[in-house]
Amino acid sequence: MFPRIISSTEWKKIKKGVIQRALAVNAFLNDIYNEQEIIKHGIMPVDLIQNNPSFLKQMVGFTPPGGI
Numbered sequence: 001m002f003p004r005i006i007s008s009t010e011w012k013k014i015k016k017g018v019i020q021r022a023l024a025v026n027a028f029l030n031d032i033y034n035e036q037e038i039i040k041h042g043i044m045p046v047d048l049i050q051n052n053p054s055f056l057k058q059m060v061g062f063t064p065p066g067g068i
Contacts, residue, residue: 026067026068030063030067032044032049032055033059033060033061033062033063034060034061034063
C-alpha cells in the first residue's frame with residue numbers, strides 16, 4: 001500500500017461520509033435490537049435478520065451506553 005496525501009477539502013468530504021455511515025449503522029442496529037420498525041414496515045424481511053448467524057437474540061432489548 002502507498003499512502004495518499006489528500007487535501008483538507010477532500011478530508012472534510014470523507015469525514016462527513018464516514019460519520020454519516022457510522023450513524024446509519026448505529027441507527028440500524030438500534031432498531032433491529034429494539035423497536036424493529038424496519039421489519040414491521042416490511043423494509044427488511046424478518047428471516048434475513050433472525051436467521052443471520054451475526055444476529056444475537058440475547059441482545060434484543062439492549063442499548064449500549066451512548067447508543068454506539
